[in-house]
Amino acid sequence: MNILRPSIICTVAFTIAGLLTGCNKPSSVPGAGDDTIKVGEFASLTGSEATFGQSSHNGTQLAVDEINAAGGVLGKKIQLLTEDDQSQAGQSATVVRKLISSDGVVAILGEVASSRSLEAAPICQQNKIPMISPSSTNPRVTEVGDFIFRVCFIDPFQGTVMANFARKTLKLQNVAVLTDVKSDYSVGLAKFFKEGFTTTGGKIAAEQNYSGGDKDFNAQLTSIKAANPDGIFVPGYYTEVGLIALQAKQLGLTIPIFGGDGWESPSLVQIGGAALEGDYFSTHFSPQASTPAVQNFVKKYEAKFKDAPDAMAALGYDSALILADAIKKTGSTDGTKIRDALAAEKDFPGASGNITIDANRNASKPAVILEIKNGAFQYVQTVAP
């Protein structure tokens, strides 16, 4: 008799489905007739990457609150619908479909992790809903189609920036690379750094790997020490970098460690402490930068969340701001029109620097290199794209 059941279940399911399609039709005209403009956000609010997802979400929420406090866009308030994808593969496709087809959002913001952005991007593209990723740096994300944007720079740019910095400013010859193989971001950034570093005559002395979530890096660091490099490139997230720096110092490794924007977070120095002194990383903005956009953001974020913002928060904030700006400019909530407006954004003053959307829908903006000095981030130099 259990053969019979699936067919019954199918029948019932399809009946329900039929009903659902009926119910959902009215809202499928994006944002129309309402006094709000619905914007969807998908983020890893729980699960293994929740710390990044929550930061990014905080930034986004801050921007939306700010916009609404200033009277909203096109005379309407922005309603931010946030869905959690639990840092799980497969979930972002589901939630983005829900946001688009059940909630009828006009645009999508998200995700931090490139793999989850890549899952959602084809859906947004098919539905002609613009999607802005705050901080997915993998080049493939925006290659999905002309509705997919991002407000961060991409791995090849950042990789090259750090390679040049290591070669020219730090004058390094032999560098070890310690990659988080679980993270697409880390793997991508490592790849472009290695390319950049070797083409300028540097040598990769050792390559070691870890998995995000690891806490013990002694084995890798001991091997790195044995290879005797003059610097270590760690294209990872701050969640591990602090511990890596600590353990490196404990093993007697005194060479500089440097990495990318994944480092940027107040927790980095809290955990790594003195072990990080004299280390470098590239990122989007310097909190000391005097631009009003940056100052305004840092002040408001600290007031609201009682914590200093990290890069993910700044990018989340910018993704919402630039979307609102595009909607304002085009005067419409139509997906295609928003897309066109986004593609035309130039020198938009964001918390993560001035953003210009290039032909490939990536943010073209300068990278800032910071040094960790006396437990704070010190500005070193700006590298234009």
Next chain:
Amino acid sequence: MNFRHAKTFLLGAIALGFLASLFADRINPYWLFIFYDIGISIVMAVSLNLINGYTGQFSLGHAGFMAVGAYSSAVITNQFGDLSFLAANGIFAVALLAGGLAAALAGLLVGIPSLRLRGDYLAIVTLGFGEIIRVILQNMDKVGGARGLSVMHGWTNLFWTFGLAAVTVYVVASLVNSTYGRGFIAVRDDEVAAEAMGINTTKYKVTAFVVGAFFAGIAGGLYAHSKQFITPGGFGFMQSIAFVVMVILGGMGNTIGVILAAILLTLLPEGLRMLSGIEHLPGLTAERPLGWIGDTRMIIYSLLLIVLMLTRPQGLFSLKKSSVQK
């Protein structure tokens, strides 16, 4: 119900799936893809039930087989560009089959230690195999490594998901409900006695693993062509455990219960999501009175799981009669 008509039901279910797929574009895509998830969960849970429920071998690596199927089929279909309706479905069928076979091969590999190991030891080894598969994929640059693999074609549809779910149920139920298949349950009930009664326990255990893995591979293919993007991290041991939960909540060795549990557990998080999205409640004017559910959705989910097990430990849908039906 007389099992004699099994084949009729199978064909009926497939035909129905086909009919439904013709109307797919009238279904809200969000729900449509949830149906795909349900179909995939059914294939996974029912095939795992053959290993865990009927044969009594405790496998914690089912998502690993799914990964093998997902990657194999995706690598095949990614070789092709846009195809006509018929060609696309033809290629898809071949790719799914290939994914299933690749996973079955992996199942054979895992099945071999099952000959020597029992209970928790077997469980941890299957878990280990699942993790090893994940780590290998993570380091295979050809399929994108940790960066994941984009699957070009979204060929999964209602016909394939529910047709294959029906086939899985048919195969597992047919296997078990035959004189030959009573051997599976005999192995579960008492391995020593089964061996003494002339049942080649080795063959049965390996068969269960191979058949179970085959369908997990097919489910992987369906998954890959529904999500269109796969990463090794999506097939970790927490995923395997999610399927084990379905089997146990449905009642070990109870196919109907397991199907219902697969549906329930796929819908539950979405249901909580919907609740939190309700904007107005009668009598309340607050904008999202249930918004807190959104923040605590997974806490509620895990609490529900505990409460369900405490109140219905024999499985949610276990029937009074023996869990093994005639």
Next chain:
Amino acid sequence: MTEFFQQLINGLAFGSILALIAIGYTMVYGILRFINFAHGDVFMLGAFAGFYLAPKIATVFPLPSIAGAIAVLIVSMLICAALGVAIERLAYRPLRKRPKLTVLITAIGVSLFIEYAGQFFFGAAPKKFPDILPVLPITKIGGLSLNSNQLIVLAVTLILLVALRFIVMKTKIGTAMRAVSFNPEAAALMGVNTDVVISFTFALGSALAAAAGILWAVNYPSIDPLMGILPGLKAFVAAVLGGIGNLPGAALGGLIIGVTETLVSGYISSTYRDAIAFAVLILILLVRPSGLLGKKEIEKV
């Protein structure tokens, strides 16, 4: 050679923490025959207990200090012991007579609950674990960098293992634990209150997990609500490797996993580090199907 010894010390320090967690798995398994999936999360709670307690304890014993560190350790152990007992009573005891798989699912539920609730209440971002131990300068012996934390981890683990062995082998409740693990019904007929013994086992296992959590946090001072998953999984592997239900086996398994992982990722490739523990496990189980020290259960036919 220096590098090798350095790696060996790294591996032993890492492995001894795994051993402490593995013992909790093995003790619960020995007595109830089920895998307490939430054990890794109790380990996490141990570290967080230390995190929230340290400022309070600092008002009595200034931190960092040895007395303060011991106080943090003991109080966290007590808190987690109570938590372990509570988990057993609420989630596992009602299912005592049910198939072990049912309890396993409940344990998974408890594990998810602790993880999600942890993310909700503690926040997902990693926190800096306070310095509770005075940091000694790094000693160098012939190129070897000996860091005081690693040595302390080794020493504390050793002390706890000896204490545990004494409790299990020499005390009355220890004998009762062994009796209950062999046959709860017969133990009850001897006048043993099995519920008390089971609670005690959970208390002991959870206290060790808490100690592991504190040692871990001292050594790797970044804690987050999901920090228990990976060490929990590896400790579980270690427990099975040593022969689940066998206390020295769990300790041995922890050390083996720690050392092999470190050596293989140091010398062969760190790429496959996560897979190594499992590969070692599968190889050993194929040769010894009941683990290294596990007794082969000859089934009476």
Next chain:
Amino acid sequence: MLEIKNLAVSYGAISALHGISLSVQAGNIVTLIGSNGAGKTTTLKTISGLLKPKSGEIFYDGKNIAGLPPHEIVARGLSHVPEGRMIFSNLTVLENLHMGAYLVRDKKIVRRELEFVFATFPRLKEREQQIAGTLSGGEQQMLAIGRALMSQPKFLMLDEPSLGLAPLLVKTIFEKIVEINRERSLTILLVEQNANRALEISHFGYVLETGKITLSGDSASLRQNPQVKSAYLGG
């Protein structure tokens, strides 16, 4: 000493005992005979608290002990040697005996009891440090009885002490039971398949059939009862 009134026990929906009543006088050996599945073991397990009764009362020394947990019942002086012996095969013989004295706090008493057990079963003394699992079946049975004696019981329940033992050993075990009963004036409730032997050494007997007491009387008369003879004595 022990008085059971209308005791009913069930396993889920299946009823195992439908209201039995029996009493055991101090100093007596009382035997409970009946076919397999009649409820003999269930009766003992319910008295010792391993099973919870559905209804009915168990009076021991005038107090109702029905439904108390096993450890409290042991504390009152009832000891149960379970079917299949259930010794702790992972512990040594000595540790097994010490487990028997789990509730005895006075070390002196433990030592005294230990001497008595060793005197009764000299074989156990020889094997003091041996892991109990390596003992032979007969020795294990001795250990099980010795272990039960360590708790200083006033009332001893024995479940099938002769099960699976060779005829030679069965004889020894029964002799020891009589010896213990006489020397320690211990009240004994005996469940036995070997009805012949059991009735030989006991003072009083009950016949249990599918959860009901069908016959009772002093052992001598039961042995003469034609019904008992044909059903249980193979006469």
Next chain:
Amino acid sequence: MSALLQLEKTTIRFGGLTAVSELDLQIGKSELVGLIGPNGAGKTTAFNLITGVYQPTSGEINFDGQSTVGCKPYQITKRGIARTFQNIRLFPSLTVFDNVRAVFHLHLRGDVRHALWRGKGYHAEEKSVADRVLELLEIFQLGRFRDEPAKSLSYGDQRRLEIVRALAAQPKLLLLDEPAAGMNATEKVELTRLIRFIKDKFQISILLVEHDMKLVMEICERIAVLDYGVKIAEGKPDEVRANPKVIAAYLGD
């Protein structure tokens, strides 16, 4: 006449312990042989050697003219040796009917493909299996329990079902391991009748391990006595009963 089963100097050691030592034993066609001895004498071990659960350390076991050494239990069962267990080992969650049916896979012509395709041949075969199972159950008065799970049967019925299940393998030799354990006098009389009936109706050989001397003496044609793994006596029931070695080791006075 060549014996159906022949053990020649069969020995098995576990670590240092010799559980069965140089055992010689023969069972002829349609013969009913008893194997007795004190606990731990090696009777069940001998059973496990014959059925392939253990492999002999040295010595030979021949069944029906061929060695069984190195064969797995299921292969030996296929060749015609079926057994029951000291502590009943049914398939507890399967019904009475299915307990017996599971064994019938030995006599199936089709395999997995058959079960999956469910063609005409499959249904015909399943029908004939069902008929044969029911016939067997009826012979042993278990027909009315056919749809009950085996675990819900009474002790005596479970014992009987285990024997029926063994017979479903259509053995030439049936091994019964303490079938009377836990039975009262009436049930033992019943069992005696049942064993005789099986031997006559199915024309098979039976090897019986049993403690109940009355039962063993009554039905066995020949008895072998084991003590500490060594055969100390063999012969007709009366000879064995009178053997002083047997009295000393086992029977007592």
